[in-house]
Amino acid sequence: MNDHKDKPNAGFTLFKPTGVRHEFPLVDLVKQRVTGTVLYKNKIYMTVVVDVKADTVQVQGDTADLGDLAISRESYIDMFKDQAKFFIDNHISNPQEYYDELINNPSE
Secondary structure (H helix, E strand, O other): OOOOOOOOOOOOOOOOOOOEEEEEEEEEOOOOEEEEEEEEOOEEEEEEEEEOOOOEEEEEEOOHHHHHHOOOHHHHHHHHHHHHHHHHHOOOOOHHHHHHHHHHOOOO
């Protein structure tokens, strides 16, 4: 008989920033194109250009050199595609301003 069934599995997870950032330096609502970048220590490792209208993605660079500090290349591409569609669908031309407003005015 297994005595571990009745015992709760307790623990905690510690989240620490890695220093890897992703940014959206360009959102063109007219052309429906969004550029996303993956940066670490102010160096751009990967640039992803998502054309929402044409449903295409262009990728330059890679995150492999970042090792375990970053998520996979495919995960970044999927994230940038999802975010690009969100920005275009919601007419958000300045993502940083949008997120800052969410943080500063969460109840609105």
